Amino acid sequence: MNRYSIFSLLRNAVNYHQDWQRAWRSPDPKREYDVVIVGGGGHGLATAYYLAKECGVTNVAVIEKGWIGGGNTGRNTTIVRSNYLYDESAGIYEHALKLWEGLSQELNYNVMFSPRGLLHLAHSVHDMQEIGRRGSAIRLNGIDSEFLSPAQVKEMVPFINLDCRYPVMGALLQRRGGTARHDAVAWGYARAADDLGVDIIQNCEVTGFRIEDNVVTGVDTSRGMIGAKKVGCVVAGHCSVLASMAGFRLPVESVPLQALVSEPIKPVLDCVVMSGSVHAYISQSDKGELVIGAGSDLYNSYSQRGSFDVIEETVGPVVELYPIFSRMKMLRQWGGIVDVTVDRSPILGTTPVKNLFFNCGWGTGGFKATPGSGHVFAHSIARGEMHPVAEPFSINRFNTGALIDEGAAAAVAH
C-alpha cells in the first residue's frame, strides 16, 4: 500500500499523479472465506478491517451489492457524538468516539473527523428535563457534557433566533462531538482492510444463505455461491430482507430518511446544532454547504426517496431557528433507507442460525458508531460470542423486554 502523506503527495505531484495505486483491489471472489461480511457500508468495512487487524482473521470478504459506501454511509448527515442516555448506549457510542479520535492516523486516511462541538437545543420544560437527565448521565459515564444557557448558545451561533416558536431555553453541548467525512470513512476502511488481505467485492448481491443443520455455510450471490465459515450481515436498511432469506424476522422497519444540502457558502456555522422540538439538524461541511437532516417518513419503503412534505417540515424549522437562512437555497435532497427498531437502539449479535451474525437497527443514527460497531462486531464474530460492549444489544431483548429505549427517553435520533 502506498502510504499517504504530504511527502507522497509531493512525490506523486511531480509525476502528475500517475503512480498512485488502487485504494483497494477488485478481486474475484474466492470459493470460501473464514468470514464473509455482507454489506460494504462503513460498519461492514470496519468489521472486516478489525477482523483482519485485531482478530487475526484475514481470510475475509466484504460482499457489496452496489458500490461500497453507497448505502446510508454515503447519505447521512455525518453527525458524530456519544452523548446517549443509557449506559449501554454510552458504552458503544463512546467506544466509537474514542476510535474516531485516532481514526485518520490509524487508517492512514484523512476521514476529516471534526470535533467542532455539538449542541442539542431544549425548547420546553420537558426538553430541559430531558437534556438535564441525559447531560447528567453522560457526565457520569465519563463523557464530556455541558449545559449552556440561551446566552451561551447565542455566543456559539450568533444568528440563532432564541425567541422562536418554542423558545430556546438551554442546550446540551458535547464538545467532542462533530462531523466526519462520510465517504472517506468507507474508503479509508476499505483501503486499510484491503491492505490486510480482505477481499472487497462490489457489484455482488447476496441472494440467499446456505444453511445446513441450522449452521450457515455460505452465501448465494449474483456472482455465484461463496462458502463461509461465518457470516456477518451488516446491511442496514436491507436487514429484514436478509433475515427473511435466513428464515427469521427482525423487530425493524425500513423507512425513508431524507437529508438536504444548501448551496456552498463561506463559513457561518461552526458547530453542529440539533433540535428535537423545532425539528432541525444542521451543520456546515468543510466544502461549505449547509448539511441538514430531515425527518423520516413513517411508512416502510426501499425507494431511497421520501415525501416532499418532509422537506417542507424540515426547512420550516431551519428558517424558524435561523431566519438568515431564508434566502439560502436547497441544492440537493436525497433519501436513505434506515432500519429503525422500536427502542431506537441497534441489534448486534447472534441469530437463530449458527455462525450467522447480524449487525443492524442503527436506524437514523449509526454513522457515528461506525468504528465502534465494527470493532466490537469483529471481536464477537471472531470469538463466536458477543463482545461485552455489544452484549446488551442482542435481539433477545425484544422478547425479554430489556429494551434500551433511547427513543422513548430522548426522542433524539441522529
Place this chain on the structure above:
Amino acid sequence: MLLIECPWCGQRDQTEFHPHGEAHIARPEDPDALDEAAWGDYVFFRKNPKGLHYERWVHSHGCRRWFNVMRDTVTDHIHASYKPGDPKPELPITADGGDTTGTPKT
C-alpha cells in the same frame, strides 16, 4: 408523494393520512398461551418486506377511518386500498393487469 385512495372519501393527498405499520396482525386471542418469543414476535417483529406490503393507514385529516393499503415498497406504487376486515387482495388486482388506484394503464 403518494396519492392514496381512502376507501370512503376517494383519492386524497398523502398529507391527509398517517401510516400505522403492517396490517393483518391480529391480537392474540390468548396472550398467556404464547411463550415469550411468540409474544415478542407479536409485539415487535415485522415482515418489513422489500416488495408488496400490506399496511394500515388512517385518513387523519378526513374521515378518521383506518384502512389497509397494498403497496410495493420498492416503487411505492399502491396496488389497492381496502377496508379493514376485507380480505387481503392479491396481485394482479384486476383481470386486465391494471389496478384500482386510477393509474391508467399504458
Place this chain on the structure above:
Amino acid sequence: MYASIDDIPLTSACHARETLEGRNSLREMGRKGKLNLRGNPGDAAFSAAVQKAFGMELPLRANTYNEFQSRRLFWLGPDEWLLHCDMDDIDALTETLSAELGNVHHAVTDVSDYYTVIRLRGPDAVTLLRKGCPLDLHHTAFPTGNIAQTRLGHASVLLHYHDDGETWDIQVRWSFAEYVWDYLLSGMRAR
C-alpha cells in the same frame, strides 16, 4: 351575574373580528348548534330514527350532506355524521333522537362548542384555500354544494362550498380557528 348566558358567544380568538381585505371577507359564524352522530346506517331502525328526529335522511355518500329547513346533516364517515342546527334546538333534537333510538346502538354528542365555522366569501376564495389545502377545489372537481373533510395548513377542516358559488364555510376545532384565520389573511396579502 349575566343577564342571560345566551348572550355569551363562543369564544374563539377571532370572534368579533371581521376582516375585509379587498374583495374577500372572513367572518366567524357565532352561534350554531352542532351534533356529532354515530350509528350504523345499515340498521334500518337507526336510519329511520334519524329521519324522524332530524327531518331528513342520512347522507350515505362521502363528501355530501342533506338538508332540512335550517339544518344540515354532513357525512363525516361511514358511521359518523354532523348536524348543524339552531343552537336552541340542540337539547330537543338530542332528546328526540335518543328517544327514537332507544336501545339502538348510537352516540349523539353535542359538539357545538368544539368546532367553530369561519366563513370565507369572495372571488378569490379558492385561490386562498388552496394555499393550504391539498384538495382539488376547481369547480369541476369541487362543484358548489360539495363538502369535504381535508386539511388547511396544519388544521383539519370541514369545507362546505355553498350553492351561491362564492361562500365557503370552514369548520375547524376552535382552538385552531385563529391559526386558520391568520393563514387565510396571510394568503390574502400574498398576491
Place this chain on the structure above:
Amino acid sequence: MSQPYRLDTGGRINRAKPLRFWYDNQGYDGFEGDTLASALLANGVFLVGRSFKYHRPRGVYSAGAEEPNALVQLETGAATEPNRRATEVELYGELNAASQNCWPSVKYDLGVVNSWFSRLLPAGFYYKTFMWPASLWTTYEKFIRRAAGLGRSPMEPDPDHYDKTHAHCDVLVVGGGPAGLQAALSAGRTGARVILADDKPEFGGALLSGRDVIGDAPATEWVEATVAELQGMREVTLLPRTTVTGYYDYNFLVANERVSEHLGPRGRGEAPKERLWKIRAKQVVLATGAIERPLVFADNDRPGIMLAGALRSYVNRYAVLPGRRIVVLTNNDSAYLAALDAKDAGAAVEIVDTRTAPAGELVDRARSAGIPVHENSAITGVNYRGGRVRGVEVMQLDSDGRGVRGVGDKLNCDLVAVSGGWTPTVHLFSQAKGKLRYLDDEHCFVPGERAINNRGFEVGACRASWSLETCLREGAEAGAAAALVTGFDRAEPAPSPAAPEPAQGPLRPLWILPTVHPVGRGPRKHFHELHNDSTVGDIELAAREGFVSVEHLKRYTTTGMGTDQGKTSNINALSVMADLQGAAIPAVGTTTFRPPYTPLTFGSIVGHDRRELFLQKRKTAMHPWHEKHGAVFEDVGDWKRPYYFPRAGETMHDAVQRECLAARTGVGMIDASTLGKIDIRGRDALKLLNMVYTNAWDSLKPGRCRYGLMLNEHGMVFDDGVTTCLGENHYHMTTTTGGAARVMNWLEEWLQTEWPHWEVYCTSVTEQWAVTTITGPRARDLLASLADQPLDDDAFPFMSMQEFPVAGIPARVFRISFTGDTAFEINVKARYGLALWEALAEAGKAFDLCPYGTETMHVLRAEKGFIIAGQDTDGTVTPMDLGMDWIVSKKKGDFIGRRSFARTDTAREGRKQLVGLLTEDPAFVLPEGSHVVEPLREKPPMNMLGHVTSSYLSPNAGRSIAMALIRDGFKRKGQTLDVSLMDGSSQRVTVTDPVFLRGEK
C-alpha cells in the same frame, strides 16, 4: 464607451428602458430584458468569478440554468443572496452584484496561489494529507473551510415574504419552447386544465435565441400568437419565470415561481418574492429541451470561452455580440448556426471542426459566408491575458482523435464558442424514476420507460428530437394525447406548422480534445467540470485509484456536486470514464438525478408557514384573562398554558411559592381546559375501558369517577387520566394534554381494526369543554358561593361528578383532585369558559382566590406523590415500577400490555422504581435529571442508580422534595445515597416514599 458589445438592432431587449446597475461597485448600463450576464457582456465584462478550488478566473459560460461559472453575490445586507447565476438574474434598475470567492478582487485574487499548487491538489488530496500531527487537523481544517464555500450567507433575517400554493391540473407542461407550447395549445383547446411552466421570463424556449422560421414568418411571431391564444383560455394557467424543480411520485411536481424577483428588492412592493407551486397533475408533458454539451480542451475554462448556443442567445436574444473575433469549436453542425449568426452580427468568425470532412448545407453556408473552417482540428491551447481569451492554438487531430500533429496554428480571437452536441434535459424525467435509454446514434441519454406512478409524455429536444418541425409535431400530439387520457374526448393535435431549416449531419463522437502533452500530464488543464474545478486528469486519477463506479467517481472528484449539479459536465465525465474502462457509456451509467432541478430558496419552501404560522398556537377560552393578568405561558404541545402568574416584582420562584401556599391554605384556581376529553358510548364501552386501562371498571356507577393508567402492548405506561361514568354505557374520559390526540387514535385504531364489532363510539370533546379547577381548603366555600347545591362529602363525595349550574352556567362538576386537596373541576361549554373563570375570579376575591399555573400544579401534585405521565414515566416504566400495583387488576382478565409483565426483564427484581428523595439540605433543590450514584466517587465514571424525575421547593412541605426512578428503589427506602451534580459537587439524599404531604384526599 457604454455597452461596447451591444448590437444596435435586434434582440428582445427594450432599448427604451435603460437600466443602471452595479457590479463590483462599478456602474454599468443595460436594458430591460437583459440578464445580468448579458448586460455584463454588453459592457465588456468577461471576468466574473473565481473558481471553487484553484481560484482560476472564470467568465460567463452559458445563457441559462446550466451556468457553472458566473455566480455572483446579488445585492447586499438583508437582501443579499450568494451564488446567483448571472445568466438567470434578470436586470432591474440599480441591481447591485459582486463577484465572490475572491480577495481582494476578482481581478487580483490571492486565492490564485491555490492554482500554483494545483499539482498538489488533485481530486481527493485532502484524504491523503493533513493528518500529521493529529492535533493540527482542526487548524488545517479552518483553512480548508475558509477556502471552500462560494458566496456569503445573508446575516440578517429575510425581509421578503413568500407564497405557497397547491394546484391541480389535467396536463402540466414543463417547458415553453416550441414543443411545450404546442402541447399546451393542443391540450388547452380541448378545455382541459393546463399549466404551462417555463423557467424563463418569456415563453418560446430555443426559438427566442435562434432565427428560426415557422410557416413563413419568424418563429417568434408564432410564439406570440400561440401565447396569445393560450392566454385567452380560461382553464390554462401560464407560469413564466417558473422552474419546475422536483418531480415526485404520483405526478406531484414542485415548481418555483419567481413572482417579483426580477423587480429587485426595491421594486417589489408588497408582492411575494417567490411562490412555490405544489402541483398534482393527471398527465405531465416534459418539454424541457436540451443543454449544450461542451468540448473539453486544454485550458477550456478561460473567460471568453462559452457554449455556442449561448453565443446565439447573446446575439439574437440579448443583442450582445460578446466578441469581435470569434473561434467556434465544434464536433457537429449546430454550432455553425452560431457561427453564422455571429458573422451576420458583424464578428470575424473561424470554425475549428473536429470532424475530418464536415459537409452539408450548414457547412456550405458557412463557407460561402466566408468563414474559414479548420477541419479535423482541435484547440490545443488558449492564450489568456488581462481577463479574457486573446487567441487559441489549433492543431490537426490524429486519425483516432487522441493525439495532435503538426505545428500549432495561432488564431487570434477574443471569444471561443464551443459545442459538443446536445444533452437532453432529462432531469425531471429521471427524478421521477423514469429509466433512461442511451441513443448510440445521438450519443445521449433520452427518456425510456416511465415509472408506473408518473404518467405523461416527453417531447422535443428533451428526447433528442432536434428538428423544429418534429418538436412542434411531437408537442401537439402529446398535448392532445394527454388531454385524451384525462378524459377530453375531443382532443386533437394542433396542426403542426412547417418549419423549414437546414438539415444537420452527424457529429464526431469526440469530446476530450488532446493537446501537446498527454491529457492530465502537463500544465494545460482539461476541465470537464468547471464549477468544482474537476479535470480529466482527476477522473483518470480516480480510475487509477479504483473509484471507477460512477458514484465513486462523482464523490471522489466532486463532479456534478456543484450548484449546477453538473448540467454541462456530467455527460463528459461519463464518457471519459467509459473510455478509461473501455466500456460503453450506458454501462458506466449515470449518477442519480435528484431534486431540485435548480437550487430552491428555503423561504419559498416554507412559504406562509413561518413566524406566526409556523405552528398553530392553541389557546384556551380563558386565554384573554390570562394575558390580561400577566401570565407567563408555557408551551405544552401546541397549547399555550399559563406557567405562573407573577405579581409586580416577583420572580418565577416567588410567584410559584406564593401560588403553592395559597392553593393549599386558601383556594387556588387553574385552567385545565387543555386536558384531552373523550366521550365514550355504547354497550361495549366498559369492555373498552377494561382493555385499555389496567384496573377494573365494572363496578363504576353513574356519576362516579375513577383514575386509570394506560399501557402500550409492551406493558409500559403511556398516559393516565380520570374517566367518569355519565350514565348507562356512557363515559367521559380525560387524558393528558400532550396525550390527547394519541389516546384518541389509540382507542379508534383498536376499535376500528381489532374490535370492529364492539358497540362503542368515541367522540373527542376536548374543545367542547372549558375546565376550571379550584382547589384548596376554601374551594368548597368558593363553589358554594356560586352554586346552589349541597357540596359536602356526603352529598357530593370524592370521585364523583354532578351537573348543576355554577354562576348560572350549566356545568359538569367533577370532585376529583390532582392536588390531594378538596378540588372541583368545573367543566362548562367552551363558550362559557371565560365567563365562568371571571365569575370565579370575582367571587374568589372574598376567599383570596389565587390563580395558578402549570408549575404550581406540578409542585402541588408532587407534594402528594402523584405522577405525571411523560415526566415521571418515560415509556420504560410499568405501573409496578411506579409502586402502583393497586391499579393493576389481577382478576379482570386480559388488558393491553398485561402479557408483557411476565417477560423475563419486566418481571425481574431490581428494576428502576419510583421513590421520593429528600436532600440532607432541605433548601437544596436537586436539578431534574440529575442522577443518584453508588458509590459516590471523586469524579466520573460513576455507577448510576437512576435519575430525579421531578424536583421542587415545596413551601407546603417546608423543604425541597424530589421524585426519582432508581434501581431497586422500593427496597432502598430509608437508605442514604448520593446525587452527583453537573458541577462536580454532590448531595446526600434519603430515599423515601414519594408522598411528601399527608392528609386530605
